[in-house]
Amino acid sequence: MAKGRIVVDETLCKGCELCTSVCPKDLIRMAMDRLTPKGYHPAMLVDPDGECTGCAICAVICPDSAITVYRLVPAEKVRTPTA
Amino acid sequence: MAKELLKGNVAFAEAAIRAGCEAYFGYPITPQTEALEHMAKRMPELGRVFLQAESEVAAINMVYGAACAGVRVMSSSSSPGVSLMMEGLSYIAGSEVPAVLVDIMRGGPGLGNIAPSQGDYNQIVKGGGHGDYHPVVLAPASVQELIDFTVEAFDIAEKYLCIVIILADGSLGQMMEPAELPEMKKVRSVKERPNWALTGARDRDPNIITSIYMDPLVEEELNRRLMAKQAKIEANEVRFRELMLDDAEIAVIAFGTSGRVAQSAVKTAREEGIRVGLLRPISLYPYPYERVRQIAGKVKEILVVEMNSGQMLGDVRIGNEGRVPISFYGRQGGVIPLPDEVLEEIRKIQSRINASE
Amino acid sequence: MAEKEWIETLIYTKSGSLTELGTHYCPGCTHGISHRLIAEVIDEMGIREDTIGIAPVGCAVFAYDYFNMDFAEAAHGRAPAMATGLKRVNPDKIVFTYQGDGDLASIGAAEIMHAAGRGENITVIFINNAIYGMTGGQMAPTTLPGQRTTSTPLGRDIEVHGFPLRMCEILSQLDGSAYVVRRSLHNVANIRRAKKAIRQAFEVQRQGLGFSMVELLSSCPTNWGMSADEALTWIEEHMVEAYPLGDYKVSPSIAVTKKDEGR
Numbered sequence: 196m197a198k199g200r201i202v203v204d205e206t207l208c209k210g211c212e213l214c215t216s217v218c219p220k221d222l223i224r225m226a227m228d229r230l231t232p233k234g235y236h237p238a239m240l241v242d243p244d245g246e247c248t249g250c251a252i253c254a255v256i257c258p259d260s261a262i263t264v265y266r267l268v269p270a271e272k273v274r275t276p277t278a
Numbered sequence: 279m280a281k282e283l284l285k286g287n288v289a290f291a292e293a294a295i296r297a298g299c300e301a302y303f304g305y306p307i308t309p310q311t312e313a314l315e316h317m318a319k320r321m322p323e324l325g326r327v328f329l330q331a332e333s334e335v336a337a338i339n340m341v342y343g344a345a346c347a348g349v350r351v352m353s354s355s356s357s358p359g360v361s362l363m364m365e366g367l368s369y370i371a372g373s374e375v376p377a378v379l380v381d382i383m384r385g386g387p388g389l390g391n392i393a394p395s396q397g398d399y400n401q402i403v404k405g406g407g408h409g410d411y412h413p414v415v416l417a418p419a420s421v422q423e424l425i426d427f428t429v430e431a432f433d434i435a436e437k438y439l440c441i442v443i444i445l446a447d448g449s450l451g452q453m454m455e456p457a458e459l460p461e462m463k464k465v466r467s468v469k470e471r472p473n474w475a476l477t478g479a480r481d482r483d484p485n486i487i488t489s490i491y492m493d494p495l496v497e498e499e500l501n502r503r504l505m506a507k508q509a510k511i512e513a514n515e516v517r518f519r520e521l522m523l524d525d526a527e528i529a530v531i532a533f534g535t536s537g538r539v540a541q542s543a544v545k546t547a548r549e550e551g552i553r554v555g556l557l558r559p560i561s562l563y564p565y566p567y568e569r570v571r572q573i574a575g576k577v578k579e580i581l582v583v584e585m586n587s588g589q590m591l592g593d594v595r596i597g598n599e600g601r602v603p604i605s606f607y608g609r610q611g612g613v614i615p616l617p618d619e620v621l622e623e624i625r626k627i628q629s630r631i632n633a634s635e
Numbered sequence: 636m637a638e639k640e641w642i643e644t645l646i647y648t649k650s651g652s653l654t655e656l657g658t659h660y661c662p663g664c665t666h667g668i669s670h671r672l673i674a675e676v677i678d679e680m681g682i683r684e685d686t687i688g689i690a691p692v693g694c695a696v697f698a699y700d701y702f703n704m705d706f707a708e709a710a711h712g713r714a715p716a717m718a719t720g721l722k723r724v725n726p727d728k729i730v731f732t733y734q735g736d737g738d739l740a741s742i743g744a745a746e747i748m749h750a751a752g753r754g755e756n757i758t759v760i761f762i763n764n765a766i767y768g769m770t771g772g773q774m775a776p777t778t779l780p781g782q783r784t785t786s787t788p789l790g791r792d793i794e795v796h797g798f799p800l801r802m803c804e805i806l807s808q809l810d811g812s813a814y815v816v817r818r819s820l821h822n823v824a825n826i827r828r829a830k831k832a833i834r835q836a837f838e839v840q841r842q843g844l845g846f847s848m849v850e851l852l853s854s855c856p857t858n859w860g861m862s863a864d865e866a867l868t869w870i871e872e873h874m875v876e877a878y879p880l881g882d883y884k885v886s887p888s889i890a891v892t893k894k895d896e897g898r
Contacts, residue, residue: 199646207649211663211856211863217823235662251647255823258667259658260649270640301724327723331716332749339713339746343689343720346707351720369710476705476721478728480684486699488690488708 199249199266201240207261210235214253214262220246223253238262281456286421287312289457290354290380290444293425295320297432298463299378300349301327303340307359308392309448310382314354326465334359338366338379345375346487348475349466350432354380356448357398358389360406367441368407372489372500376435379413380428380444382451385612393612394448394535399589402445403562410501412508413441414515415562417533422457424450427560429460434515436472438507445562447585449535449614512564520569522548523555528627529573531557531594532583535614540583543620552628562590570597579627580604583620585613650674652683654703663863665820665853666694669762670701672830673731676837677704686729687721689714693735694768712743715750718757729840731758737767740776740800747806754811754845758836761802764853765874772858776800779877784858799877803850807883813845815884819852821870825880835889844888852878 201223208231215223215238225236238261240247249266284292291313294302302317314330321328327344331337337353344351355363360381370377383398385391403415414434416427424446431442471477476485491497521541523529532540537558544556557573559566570593574580579602582591588606598604607623609615649655652674660666677683683704690698692711699706709717714732722730739747739761750757766784767773773786777799781790807815814836818829829851836847852874854866861869 204649207657209662213663213863213867216864233657249646252823254647255826256668258660258662258664258671260653260667260671262647263645263649264647265643266646267641268644270642273642273644301720303720329719329723332745335713336716336719336746336749339710339716340720340723342710342713343707343717343722344724345720346717347721347724349724351724365710366713373708476687476707477725478685478687479703479705484699484703485705486708487706488699490696490708 197242197245197247199247199264200242201247201253201265202263203238203240204261204263205231205237207259208235208237209233209259210237211258212238213256213258214238217252217256219250219252220248222247279458279461281458283454284421284457284459285312285452285454286424286446287382287451288316289421289459290424290428291316292320292459293428294352294378294432295324296460296462297429298350298465299326299352299432300465301344301351302353303329303331303337303344303351304353304355305331305334305337305359307356309384309451310354310356310380312451313380334362335366338363341377342366342370342373342375345370345377346373346476348471348477352378352380354382356382356384357386357395360398361401364401364407367413368409368411369489370441371407371411371413371504372409373487374439375487376439377441378428378431378435378444379441380446383445383447391612392448394585394614395610395612396447396534396536396585396589397610398445399562399584399586402443411504412563413443414438414511414564415443415445416517417445417560417562418450419534419538419558420457421450421453421455425457425459438511440507440511445534447535515561516564516566516568517560518566518569519558519560521556523557523573526553526555526576527578527631528552528554528581528624529557529577530554530581530583530620530624531559531570531590533559533562533590536583536585539615539617540620542617543624546617546621547624552624554624559590565593565597567593567597570594571599574598574601578602578631581623581627582606583615584608585615586610650678652677652703654701656700658701659697660694661857663854663856663866664694665764665851666762668820668826669760669851669853670698672826672833673733673760674702676830676834679834680837680841682729682837682841685727686731687725689718689721689730689732691732691734691738693738695733695735695762696769698733712738712741713746714738715743715746715755715757715759719750719753719755722755722757729758729837731760731837733760733762735762735768736764736775736777740802747802748809751806751809751846751848752811754813756840756843756845758840759846759848760833761848761850762853763850763878764855766855766858768855768858777878779873801878803848803883806848811846812848812884813886814839814847814889816882817850817852817878817880819870819875819880820854821852821867821875839886839889842888844886850878852880
């Protein structure tokens with residue numbers, strides 16, 4: 196099971212592809228089969244083997260705050276969200 | 279309060295303080311520098327803000343910033359410095375925040391000189407900066423009026439969320455005469471600032487103050503709002519003084535220092551039996567067109583006297599609507615006309631009237 | 636042994652100091668990153684309700700639509716003067732300007748210089764992308780020698796257009812400057828350093844130590860004619876050399892900042 200996952204807000208994503216270039220596991224692809232309301236191909240997580248660690252590097256470089264990141268955290272370490 | 283001997287520049291600065299001015303930003307320029315110096319001393323004494331800016335460009339933008347915070351704020355300058363403020367004034371007008379400015383005019387164009395002039399009429403009264411806007415403009419003719427109009431300027435600026443400019447000249451700024459200052463008004467607390475002010479979005483939605491509207495229809499809406507405001511100002515804020523116009527055949531129209539000079543000439547002419555009166559517009563915007571129209575319906579000729587090449591003349595023509603002949607007497611470049619020079623013009627007009635009868 | 640309990644936790648989401656509106660910036664433009672970093676710092680410091688921002692003229696002219704706080708829009712280059720007026724009558728508020736290279740280093744050179752010289756207790760976020768974005772890619776005061784823009788179609792010729800201005804180097808010379816540093820947004824590590832610097836700058840203001848400015852080397856993929864990724868590489872390969880990263884002025888009062896952190 197993946198330790199992390201991301202959700203791309205397709206109303207914000209502009210398809211700049213910066214997230215695809217920084218993902219350490221190379222798990223982000225552009226969805227070439229659809230367009231966002233602004234007319235861009237949005238980024239999406241492609242993680243068939245459950246490799247995403249929820250490291251949030253993609254969110255750090257995203258200029259549009261389009262990426263929300265979740266991570267499985269040991270119950271005793273749950274903290275408030277920051278980047 | 280008792281009358282005291284006051285210099286114009288000091289008088290309006292102190293009047294502003296007593297009207298509750300919380301911040302002053304300015305740059306030294308003759309012949310208004312005493313105002314800045316008075317503020318430099320008095321504002322810190324009272325725990326208020328005085329700052330000598332690096333330029334008039336910066337000064338007016340500091341005024342803009344403080345105005346956005348909802349405080350009573352002002353600047354003062356003289357002609358070349360006021361030219362530098364035009365950009366900021368346009369932004370203030372477009373953002374609809376209240377601000378007060380005193381222009382102690384001097385001879386120009388260019389660097390000109392430091393002598394009294396009325397050469398900024400068009401720049402100040404017709405807007406000056408880019409875009410469609412009108413500041414309210416008040417023209418005093420004495421140190422007392424300089425005081426009274428400065429106090430009133432803050433109220434008008436806040437009432438209409440607009441710019442009010444006191445348009446005076448170097449002679450008023452430098453002149454000493456007895457005048458009475460108002461009582462000290464209490465400065466508003468932060469909590470009493472208007473609800474549109476930038477004070478931090480605590481327990482409310484953010485306030486945004488801007489003058490950019492990319493959609494022409496939205497920009498037009500702003501312009502229409504400004505026009506509606508101007509209509510109210512034109513209905514409520516017209517001010518003028520007049521003298522011996524009831525039976526006059528000749529009306530002299532002059533503002534500020536020219537008006538004061540013209541008043542002496544009119545009185546002497548009356549002693550000579552010439553039926554002449556004076557209209558002295560106080561509000562140059564809104565201009566007393568209606569009063570000019572009424573006067574033009576009663577007199578035979580109008581004489582406009584200005585310390586420029588005839589800038590208010592255009593407004594008199596608008597009010598006159600072609601009814602009677604208008605002549606102009608002006609001195610330029612920092613020269614104040616003498617009462618005798620104006621008297622001579624009045625006599626010439628009287629002779630013309632006599633000859634035609 | 637009992638199985639360890641895992642909880643899916645929100646690690647990162649859009650800052651509460653930003654509005655929900657998407658920006659009008661071009662895809663991959665680093666303005667969005669700068670906005671985010673500022674907003675996150677404001678969140679972390681808990682100062683959103685006490686912060687007043689000032690937007691520039693340039694691509695960030697509508698910054699007030701994106702920040703969820705009181706904001707004013709300045710005339711071109713005059714943001715430091717406007718911030719001065721606002722701060723002087725709101726001394727307990729945090730006031731920051733957000734300015735591009737044309738706004739700050741060209742038309743507003745006098746205003747920024749004197750705000751720094753006065754030690755004006757404001758924070759300036761300076762976006763240096765070596766070009767005029769909003770008007771369509773003309774030469775900026777920070778355009779590199781040889782760099783092609785629409786007003787230097789053959790490349791910036793120093794014989795004609797002179798040399799770029801290095802604002803951190805200039806402003807750090809002034810006694811009123813408390814914190815003047817240059818960071819870059821060209822990769823994740825540098826973005827993280829940039830955020831720390833922005834935090835430091837706001838702390839400097841909160842403590843009333845004087846003028847603070849963070850210059851951020853930024854990209855303009857559209858007007859540089861590159862992809863977003865290529866543009867970040869261009870920052871690294873060309874801009875960082877011309878505009879060295881680092882701490883140019885750190886007031887002795889800010890002992891906690893490690894010297895040369897950004898290098």
